[in-house]
Amino acid sequence: GEDVEQSLFLSVREGDSSVINCTYTDSSSTYLYWYKQEPGAGLQLLTYIFSNMDMKQDQRLTVLLNKKDKHLSLRIADTQTGDSAIYFCAESQIDTGRRALTFGSGTRLQVQP
Amino acid sequence: DAGVIQSPRHEVTEMGQEVTLRCKPISGHNSLFWYRQTMMRGLELLIYFNNNVPIDDSGMPEDRFSAKMPNASFSTLKIQPSEPRDSAVYFCASVRQGGSNEQYFGPGTRLTVT
Numbered sequence: 001g002e003d004v005e006q007s008l009f010l011s012v013r014e015g016d017s018s019v020i021n022c023t024y025t026d027s028s029s030t031y032l033y034w035y036k037q038e039p040g041a042g043l044q045l046l047t048y049i050f051s052n053m054d055m056k057q058d059q060r061l062t063v064l065l066n067k068k069d070k071h072l073s074l075r076i077a078d079t080q081t082g083d084s085a086i087y088f089c090a091e092s093q094i095d096t097g098r099r100a101l102t103f104g105s106g107t108r109l110q111v112q113p
Numbered sequence: 114d115a116g117v118i119q120s121p122r123h124e125v126t127e128m129g130q131e132v133t134l135r136c137k138p139i140s141g142h143n144s145l146f147w148y149r150q151t152m153m154r155g156l157e158l159l160i161y162f163n164n165n166v167p168i169d170d171s172g173m174p175e176d177r178f179s180a181k182m183p184n185a186s187f188s189t190l191k192i193q194p195s196e197p198r199d200s201a202v203y204f205c206a207s208v209r210q211g212g213s214n215e216q217y218f219g220p221g222t223r224l225t226v227t
Binding site for chain 2: 030031033039042043044045048050088092093098099100101103104105106112
């Protein structure tokens with residue numbers, strides 16, 4: 001079955017870049033997503049990438065996809081204290097009809113002033 | 114746009130009681146998902162609907178859980194009878210059919226069963 005894995009914790013200093021990594025096992029993943037969850041809140045969709053792309057940039061966010069290694073990363077440039085949250089990687093397989101998202105365990109990003 | 118609306122935001126109930134969680138998806142979205150988040154199991158799908166029809170309920174834990182979607186703007190998740198192990202945050206998400214399956218989440222309902 002599908003599996004998505006992430007490291008649990010990342011600490012960076014304000015102004016530095018953050019890189020959050022994710023690996024997935026199912027090669028038929030169609031779309032991959034990054035969500036942000038702040039304490040006591042729901043999940044906020046940050047960005048997504050289609051499986052036939054290798055990079056997507058959106059303001060301070062850059063998503064890199066290595067389909068061969070099944071590795072996804074989210075880079076946050078100029079990290080701010082407001083970026084402190086849990087970041088979830090998720091995947092879905094629309095082509096096979098599986099639209100529900102499979103989530104990783106989340107990476108807690110701590111930004112130190 | 115109001116986003117996905119869930120109620121109540123918090124629910125505390127005693128074991129054995131019935132609990133009903135409610136969700137209003139984003140207008141125009143025709144798929145709705147119920148997820149559960151716990152420390153032990155993370156985020157997991159319970160059930161999802163497409164055009165008000167249940168498509169995949171393989172994540173529903175047991176017969177104590179049931180979900181309905183009587184129309185395109187409302188869904189309920191019911192637990193009867195509730196147990197302490199049902200304590201979790203329950204999220205509803207909706208998505209417009211087609212495109213990139215971008216799911217938009219509600220704020221969640223934090224359920225505590227004592």
